[in-house]
Amino acid sequence: MTLPGPGIPEPPAQFFSAHPSRADSFTESVIREMTRLALKHNAINLAQGFPDFPCPPELKAAACEAINADINQYAITWGAKDLREALAARVQKFNGMSFDPEDEITVTCGSTEAMMASMLALISPGDEVVVPEPFYENYGPDAQISGATPHFVPLKDDFSLDEEKWKDAFSEKTRAVILNSPNNPTGKVFSKQELSFIADLCIEHNAVAITDEIYEHIVYDGHRHVSLGSLPGMEDRTITIGSFSKTYSVTGWRVGYTLADTALTSRIRKIHDFLTVGAPAPLQRACVAALQLPESYYKELAGEYDRKRRTLFAGLKKAGFWCELPQGAYYIFTDISSFGMTDTAFARHLIETVGVAAVPGSSFYHKGGETKLRFTFSKKDGTLTEACTRLERLG
Numbered sequence: 352m353t354l355p356g357p358g359i360p361e362p363p364a365q366f367f368s369a370h371p372s373r374a375d376s377f378t379e380s381v382i383r384e385m386t387r388l389a390l391k392h393n394a395i396n397l398a399q400g401f402p403d404f405p406c407p408p409e410l411k412a413a414a415c416e417a418i419n420a421d422i423n424q425y426a427i428t429w430g431a432k433d434l435r436e437a438l439a440a441r442v443q444k445f446n447g448m449s450f451d452p453e454d455e456i457t458v459t460c461g462s463t464e465a466m467m468a469s470m471l472a473l474i475s476p477g478d479e480v481v482v483p484e485p486f487y488e489n490y491g492p493d494a495q496i497s498g499a500t501p502h503f504v505p506l507k508d509d510f511s512l513d514e515e516k517w518k519d520a521f522s523e524k525t526r527a528v529i530l531n532s533p534n535n536p537t538g539k540v541f542s543k544q545e546l547s548f549i550a551d552l553c554i555e556h557n558a559v560a561i562t563d564e565i566y567e568h569i570v571y572d573g574h575r576h577v578s579l580g581s582l583p584g585m586e587d588r589t590i591t592i593g594s595f596s597k598t599y600s601v602t603g604w605r606v607g608y609t610l611a612d613t614a615l616t617s618r619i620r621k622i623h624d625f626l627t628v629g630a631p632a633p634l635q636r637a638c639v640a641a642l643q644l645p646e647s648y649y650k651e652l653a654g655e656y657d658r659k660r661r662t663l664f665a666g667l668k669k670a671g672f673w674c675e676l677p678q679g680a681y682y683i684f685t686d687i688s689s690f691g692m693t694d695t696a697f698a699r700h701l702i703e704t705v706g707v708a709a710v711p712g713s714s715f716y717h718k719g720g721e722t723k724l725r726f727t728f729s730k731k732d733g734t735l736t737e738a739c740t741r742l743e744r745l746g
Contacts, residue, residue, distance in 0.1 A: 401603070
């Protein structure tokens with residue numbers, strides 16, 4: 352079969368209707384779409400969660416040194432040995448979990464691939480996956496691509512668990528639950544008590560927890576990150592996903608990882624091998640340097656984001672948004688009911704006439720979210736100050 356190329360027409364529309372694809376069941380990323388619109392209209396991008404400030408100089412130096420030392424070929428498929436060993440030490444110290452770097456840690460191309468590899472390694476067609484709502488927009492398509500049926504469970508208005516709805520969501524078909532804490536988009540940090548409730552459900556129904564913990568070091572106001580996999584009974588039924596993107600401000604490096612017992616890791620590694628082969632070798636070496644930063648780095652990181660959080664929060668409140676300070680991560684999830692526009696229309700209005708980009712809330716829901724917008728504060732102080740000035744135009 353000849354594929355379309357220069358001078359070759361696209362297949363007729365009836366070709367696609369006669370050959371449906373799993374890609375037909377979901378849309379492109381709304382977050383990335385907002386970034387494209389922000390670039391088109393020269394708007395300040397508070398939509399996509401990437402910093403506009405530099406990463407620690409130690410990481411840049413280590414990356415350059417690795418490239419100059421010709422560490423430019425394939426690393427071991429499941430991750431360079433020194434990085435896996437450094438991760439094992441860090442996770443033991445911070446998360447209270449023990450993993451064998453030889454058999455239980457897999458380095459991936461970002462947490463996005465880590466989630467997809469985990470889903471494909473775990474799911475059989477017809478399985479159900481419990482997904483708390485609102486959720487990071489990838490989780491629904493991840494479930495569908497893997498052949499699962501997502502079962503969305505709404506959180507309460509204060510983003511706490513509705514225990515009865517959670518109990519009803521689990522069944523004999525439940526294979527996994529996806530949990531993100533600290534949470535994107537809400538900033539919710541699930542407490543140990545809430546995590547224990549979820550753990551009990553997983554144990555009762557023989558389900559696996561896939562936990563996205565990429566914002567683990569970005570928490571505020573005395574909240575503490577707890578890894579679900581550290582709780583009793585969850586050691587061999589949790590896949591913990593982490594990433595260097597958010598903690599070290601290198602979202603473009605695409606280096607993440609999974610932590611799981613040997614049996615789960617064996618499956619994940621096979622899927623990972625055929626998805627991407629491996630993460631960039633010189634950047635893996637630089638991530639070893641990241642894990643050698645002092646403990647003061649993490650305290651300062653949370654302190655910096657706390658200040659940015661309060662700057663954007665004040666600006667949003669002044670502009671007429673209803674919102675609360677998030678407990679963790681680097682987003683503020685706002686209510687726009689008072690503006691009298693749907694989330695998509697209002698997001699476009701902000702970009703085109705105010706010059707600030709945010710993400711429509713409906714991209715974080717299976718159904719609903721039209722009264723929500725998500726803003727990120729992972730930006731330089733000057734960027735946030737200018738964005739707040741522009742938002743005053745709404746008044």
